[in-house]
Amino acid sequence: MEELRYPIGKFEVPETITTEQIEEWITILEDLPGKLENLVKPLTKEQLETPYRPEGWTVRQMVHHVSDSHHHSYTRFKWAMTEDNPVIKPYFEKEWSNLFDARTAPIQMSLDHLKAVHAKLVYFLRGLSEKALQRKFTHPEGNTETTLAENIGRYAWHGSHHYAHIKNLVDRSGW
Template structure:
């Protein structure tokens, strides 16, 4: 596999994709199913396997799991800000620095797997209750001043979970661990 395929195994997120009701429901379902799929993807892996990077120069599988928890927590908070404030400018964070903290490099993945499961249950409950006018609300990303609607953000985070799940699955398959 070439470097681009290793980095983006399911391709990059298509921001111009249509965002209709059925598609949004499908994305929400993907967010709902991620915790179980993630648990299955890392089930039975030992510490040496979890500490293997998914690509040269990439994060370890352990860091990927912790990153998903960190990223999706930030997303959940962004949704809440967007629903309770007028066009909020969100707080960006340094994903690379967070992934290099000791809790991401060494921490037990069970803590984050349990966290992701609880977070996604709460997040999906929120997402399924959103009305069309709420789905069209947006936040502003401070790095590029892009306005991101909640309906687009749902798709981005469905993609995000699948993107990192593919990192894990591709490595475990290529190494013959699963």
């Protein structure tokens, strides 16, 4: 079950985050919308309603979740650049994924949204200086500070993590 939940492992912040690592993460973010669309576009309605694991989200919910989550992340980057270590507003992702739109809306809406958000995000991230990458925001759960550099890695991991959920389901199911 743990392998189904974390197919690429849990995100671990590297001790040192290099410029090369940042660029690799940004490239992962840049490529995610197209990779995800190529993976899910051929799926049937029934396949989109399949949970990626027992008691997990459906493929449809996962696509909408990635779009919603990365939209939040984009906003968090902007807050950290315009405020001094802001306390971010968390959202209840499980509840969001159970809302009507996440359960029933066409995935194309979120695929298009993800393309737009990532285009803006990647452009923004590539313009950040090394000093800017050290700016922080605080998550109120656990009062944890996160640098923008760490958050780039976290969201590169997040997109890859959910992509792997869907890819593993597709492979296991022989789709």
